[in-house]
Every structure is written in structure tokens, then in C-alpha cells.
Amino acid sequence: MEANQEVLAALYNLILAEGTRQWERSQLIIAKNALENNQSQGLAQLEAVLRPLALRDNLSPDVMDFYQALTETTSIATPSFTKTPQRSMQAADTETAIFAGGCFWCMVEPFENHPGILSVLSGYTGGQLAHPTYDQVLTGHTGHVEAVEIIFDPAIITYQELLTIYWGVTDPTDAFGQFQDRGAHYRPIIFTTTKKQVQVAQASKNQLQETMKYLQPIVTEILPAKPFWPAENRHQQFYLKQPKRYRRIKRARKQLQQFKALSAWTKGVFGAKKS
Template sequence: MKRLYSFLLLSLVLLSYACTDASSRQAQNAPATLPSETELKAAGLATATFASGCFWCTEAIFERVQGVDKVISGYSGGKEKKPTYEQVSYGKTGHAEAVQVYYNPKVITYPELVEIFFATHDPTTLNRQGPDVGRQYRSAIFYRTETEKQQAEEQVKKLEAARKYKNRIVTEIQPYTAFWPAEGYHQDYYQHHPDDSYIVNVSAPKVHKFEKEFKHKLKHQYQKTGS
């Protein structure tokens, strides 16, 4: 009888943990919520969408920029609706890991964001950034207006004229169609997982390089801490 009671008690405890874990996983897997056009208009914010490899690093970089209000990691450039991280990471959707940048154009301009975009990844490697290989890690700018397209193209011409890179820039400049926010656990991943081996070895060096080269564009808190 004592053993039976112990077994039932253990089963209830395990069931409780299982339910808690399932609830936690469900919350973590839920996609982030995008701000509405009404909210953006009220806040005086514009939107830009970029893909430059793993979105953990790209998100962390743009979050440090003066005039940027919010950055959301997600997927863009493909036809699949509501893609999951697993689908995108296996290259099944045509989407790239991307970020949606919500910024105040009175503080920082679109061309300045494009400049930061090019300066913080290698735009000459086709479908690859560092250890990440595949179309889902391609370099891409998703423009919303003809003006944005022209500004992006002008930056490419400027960089190539200055021979900034040894190889040709292969960044795709294509019209924006849709952006699907990534699962909750991907948002602010750099901040929440500083000891993750990928963050330590791949993302952090890029973020620190950006902080050093763009001190004049860093938010105040990052100018002080440099972290």
C-alpha cells in the first residue's frame, strides 16, 4: 500500500511538471506579435526589413542603434505562410532569417540603416554567413518603396566603387511581401543567452565590432557599458 501511494504521488508530480513544461514550451513557441500600422503611425515609426544571416546577431546589432525603437526576428522572402523555425532552417520555405526594424526616421534614416546592414555582415558570400549555409542565411534587403530600392542600390554602387570588398556583392534587393515573426524563444536571444556557444563564438564578436566602429550611432546605454 505504501509503495502504491508513493507511485501515485510520484505520478502526480511528474504529470504536474509535464503540464508545466508543455505550457512553457507553448508560450516559448508562440510567434512574437507585430505592432499594428496604427500603433506605428501613432509612434511616428517606419519599418525596414533585412536579412544578413542568423537573426540572433542581426537583431542584437540593430537593437543598439539610436533611433531604433524595436527589432523583431522572423522570416521573409519566401511564399510559405506562417513558417516555423524548423521549416526555415531546413531550407523548405524559400524564406530567409530576417529582422523587422522599427525606427524613428527623424533620428536615423533608411540609408543609415542600410549602411549598418552592409557593415555588419559579409554581403559577398552567396547563401552563407560564417558557419551558417543555405538560402535561409542569404543577404537580402526587402524594400517597401522605389526610394528605398534606389537608396539600397546606391549603397551597393558606393561600396563597389570604393572596392570595399574583394569579391562582388551578392545581396538581393527585392520587394517586401510579408514578414512572419519567429517563435518567442528567438526574440532577444542574444540578450537572454549570453553564454550560448554560438552567441559567444559567432554573434558576440560581430556585435562588439559593430559597437567599436559605430560608437556615434549607439544608444546611450551601450556607449556606457559597451556590451
């Protein structure tokens, strides 16, 4: 309880500070309210929403100090904060999943509103370039793919359930992109963060192939997770920031998904009759 009071005091100070930007203040208030309601997930969510700006050194100075304390990357600068055990700043028993399935604009909403999901962050991974930008990844020469990093509570939602969502919003037979998104930086990949995830993902992929839902081979790769670089803030929660544009993109993606499924079914039915 004392640790929570120390964190709350730091949050209050930042909320009231003149140098705190309005967007930062709104996120701090959300975290403060969650902590006051004994919701430990609030700090994990705050860390996730601040991360894109923090990694680009674009937070106001005091909020950056708080963020560094939150992520244990530096000693805590606020005197009253020094008493706070670092573990109390973290959400316990969380797990991370990373999925690539085409443009990350369409990969956030399908996951974000499920119980047990703490945060869904758009970003880049799989390549060699550190701190890549959207324009650099778009060239297709960085080795990165657009992806989402999902922090979740496995006691509420399992990794298998996340995989079920993933298979439902991607085309696992397309190695050269996803629907209208073409290029190597849009290829479908499951990046695993634990040995158990490797086993569950491979079993799930095998099961999907055995269902004969797809006539073509499942080409989605399963690879060990590499450093995940959060995308620029304008790409985070794109479906909320540009809802009309997102709905158009989502509709086109869904139509292509349905067309491909119908084509596969037609080919299967009439191909079977001919044989």
C-alpha cells in the same frame, strides 16, 4: 490627452487582471510608464514585442483583445476604449526596414540599441509558406530567409545609416550563406518597403562596390518586401536570453569576417605586385 488616459486605463486594467501572464504584465508596465512620460514610441514597442505570440494565438485573451485594438485588426472590445481614435494607438512617422544577413540571432543587437530604433523583430520572409516555423525554414525548402524587421524613426536615424550598419555586419559577397551560417535560408537580402528605400539601397550597394573594399562582386539582393512572419518568442532578443551562447557565435562570426577581409587584402596586395 483624453485618448492617452483611455489607453492608460486599459493598460492599468490589464496589468491588474489576474489572467495576465507575468511576461505580458512586464511589457504592459513598460508601455504604461512610457505613455505616462509622453513617449509615443511605447505603444509601437509594445506591439512589436507582443506580435510573435499574437500571430500564434498565444496571448492571454484580454491581452489579445488589446493587441487587436492596437493593430486595428478588429473592433475594440473594451467599452472605455471605444472612444480612443485608432491613430492615437500608433507611433507617428515611423518606417520599416527588413534585412536578411545570416542567422537572425546575430542581427538584432547591432541595430537594437541605436537611438531612433523602436523595435527589432526576428522572423522569416521572402518565401511562400504562411506562418512558417523555425524548423520548417531550417530545411531550406520554404523559400524563406531568416531576417529582422526594424521599425525606426527616420527623423532620428536614417535608412542610409541602417544600411551602413547592415553592410558592416554581413558579408555581401557570399550568396550561399553568411560566415558559419550556410544555406539558402541564410543568404543576404535587403527587402525594401518603399520606392525611396529601393533607390537608397541600390545607391549604397553601388557605392560599396566602387570602394573596392571587396575584390569579389557584391551579391546582396535588393527585393521588394514580402509578408514578414515573426519567429517564435524564444528567438526574440536571443542575445539577451542566452548571452554566453550569443557571445560565442558572435565571436566566431567576427573572426570569420576578419579572416575573409585579411585574405582579400592579401590577395589584392600581392596580386597587384605580380602584375
